[in-house]
Structures are given as C-alpha cells and as structure tokens.
Amino acid sequence: MKLMTPPELEAALRDIGARRYHRLHPFHELLHGGQCSKGQVQAWALNRYYYQATIPAKDASLIARCDDAATRREWRSRLVDHDGEREGEGGIARWLKLTDGLGLDRDYVMSLRGLLPATRFAVEAYVHFVREKTLLEAIASSLTELFSPQIISERIDGMLKSYKFVTAETLAYFSQRPPLAERDSRFALDYVKRHARTPGEQQQVLAALVFKCDVLWAMLDALYHAYVAPGQIPPGAFIPED
C-alpha cells in the first residue's frame, strides 16, 4: 500500500461509486424506468422510510464523538435538514408526504411493522458502524452522498413521467435534497482528504465507502427478493394490495 495524493484518494472513492453505488441496482432500473407496480413503489418507500428516520440518530452519534466544534457545527446542519425546525418540516416529514401520496397509512409506516427485517439489519449496521469505527471512517461512510444528485434527478424525472400515482408534491423530498447533498458531501470529502494521512487510513476510508454502498445495495436486494422476483415476502412484512 502506498500513500495516495488527495486527488488520487478522491479518484479512488469516485471509482467505488461508479462500480458499487445502488444506482446500478436492478431495482432502481425498474423504479426509475416506470416498471414498478404501485405496491412495489409503496414497499420501496415504506422500507426507505426507516433509513430516513434513522439518519439523524446516526448523525447525532457522529457529532457525539467529535471533539472539534467546527466539525460538530457543520455536521449539525444534517440534523436540521432531516428533523426540521418544527413539526412537519425537514426530510423525514417530506418522506412521509411521499408515503402519504402513495396511499400508505402514516401510522403503519411509522410503526415499522411492515419493514423487511433485512432493511432493519442494514440500516442498523450503518448506525453501529458510525458509533463503533473511527471518526474518519464514520465521516467517510457518508460519502455515498457524492453520487446522490445524479440518482435523484433520474428518480424525479423517471417517476413523474411513469407513475400516475406520483406527483411533484409527493416527490418534494428529492427536489430539496441535491444542494444539501452537495454541500454535505463536499465537506466530508474535504475532511477525508485532509485527515487520511497514512496508507492504512486511506484504505479505511475506501472500505467505509464500500461498506456504505453495501448497505444501500442490500436494502434493494431485499426489496427485489420480496417484491419483484421471486417475490418471497418474509413473514410479517408489508403485503401490497396489488
């Protein structure tokens, strides 16, 4: 292992995204290509809700481990983005507008009763990773945001065009995200480029991004298995009406 320059490290990170980010997953092709049934879109939104709702706890764990006020302050903006300034605002509330718009009962969504266990395990793996690994690795694991503006624009275009049951209003979550994701990922990328100073630390940073790509990928694998093919829904999970 040799020490990479910061631009080389960035290139290696972007290469991981190009090969492993969930934009490449077959479920996303179906979702964005308009080939999902309403029930499949519901299952996706219901499961992804748990990810959205858990992100602030993940971010708070990260802040809790940080001994530098500037980094804590910067990271705090993520809490604001997700939880909002007051009831009904923020990313989680906007996600619930999506599940509302898809006809899912809000109490049912928030109860997590219909969640795929694999979703729960993947999301909690992310929380535990951030809690237990080094701060550098915790920050690096957020770097999937580098690749999200592209997937979000594809998603908005594809879903609005293809699904009568989806409106611009229900997709408000996504229209708000790209500038926030760009700001956040710029900070995190700059942080890892400055703080990964040994070959070992650089490898940890790369592995953290691979881990996070695996989390997102595993969530879509589970959706595909349960709701597309072979369509084996695990005991207790959400059963679409269609």
Next chain:
Amino acid sequence: MKLMTPPELEAALRDIGARRYHRLHPFHELLHGGQCSKGQVQAWALNRYYYQATIPAKDASLIARCDDAATRREWRSRLVDHDGEREGEGGIARWLKLTDGLGLDRDYVMSLRGLLPATRFAVEAYVHFVREKTLLEAIASSLTELFSPQIISERIDGMLKSYKFVTAETLAYFSQRPPLAERDSRFALDYVKRHARTPGEQQQVLAALVFKCDVLWAMLDALYHAYVAPGQIPPGAFIPED
C-alpha cells in the same frame, strides 16, 4: 395483554417457531431436497460460517451481562461447544471441515471476503441485540435452538442422500449438535418461563424469538436472491465456479 402461565408462554414460543423458523424457507427446501448445485451449497456454507464464527462473541456478551454465577457457568458450555478445548476442536472447526469438504479455500472462507453483506448485517444485528437488550431478551433470542434438532436431522439425511460432494465426515458439525441444542434450549426455555413474570416481559420474550427467526430467515433470503433466483450476486461477494 394478560399474563400467560409458563406452559402458555412455551406454547406461544413454539407457535412462533412453527410459523417463522427458517426450516420453512424455500432455500432450505432446495438444500435438503438435493436441488442445490455445488456452488449454491458452497455459498450457503461460506455465509453460514460467519454466523458460526460469531456465536461465541454473542455468547460471551451475554455472559458478560450476567450477575449470577450459575447462569454464567451454564452459558459457558456454549463457548466450549463452539471454540473447543484446543485448536481444531469445537463447532467452528467442524464447520470448517464442511467448507473444506465442499472444496472452499479455508483462508478465503475465514477472510469473510466473499460474504454477502446481508449475512454480515443479519449476524451483527444478532450480536447487537444480545449486547443491548435485557438479559431476558438476550436469552430468549437463543430459543431458535428449540427447533434445530428437527432441521438438522432433515439436513443430514437430505444432504447425504442427494449430494455426492457431501460425506458423513464433512457433516460432523450437524451430527454433534442435536444433544447440545437440546440441553441449551431446555435451559433457556426454563429460564424465560421462570423470569418473564409480567405480560410486558412475556411479550419481550416472544418478540426476541421473532427477531431471531427474522435473522435466520434474512440470511436465507439473501442466499436465495444472490444464488438461486434471480441470481443477482452483490458486488464483491462469492461467485461459484459452476
């Protein structure tokens, strides 16, 4: 919620097993019915290795939280069963005889490089559950052992009959397990029947068993998705030769 008698609690636990234990999973039907390719059996053994190898850490976490020497002593026998008295003995070593017998490279298996991320997330969810929930819930989550003697006998019979690449020697792990599982599950069942003294505690015990069934089920869902149908192997995971 009303308080169940101990026999009613036991019946409710057995009912969960009858509905949610992974013996009912389609992957097990294929595996025991002789319908798996060698590569699919390899993928199963490789992924399940991580579960086996992680169990002693799970059990040690449980012992670490126990303030009663008798319970610690009883639970310690699980460490002995899995780790053995010396190198080459115990359940993990016997599991590696299975992966050896299936033609997998031992270093590759132990490196975990080919693991499905979903396997890792499910197994680690179990470890975290035992570490973070109450001792009662931690003990209750082991109760899938109540149902394992039956699955193991089906597995030995079905695999020996169906697969030329499987021998009684490579299945040594399974021939040793049933009496140990019976002893362990008898202790754990007796423990939860004695210690779950409120309706709330009884519901926690039931939920812990549901959780553990979900862990085992999710592991097979991931195998099925990657190696049976649609056969979408996640980036980086084991690729069978056949």
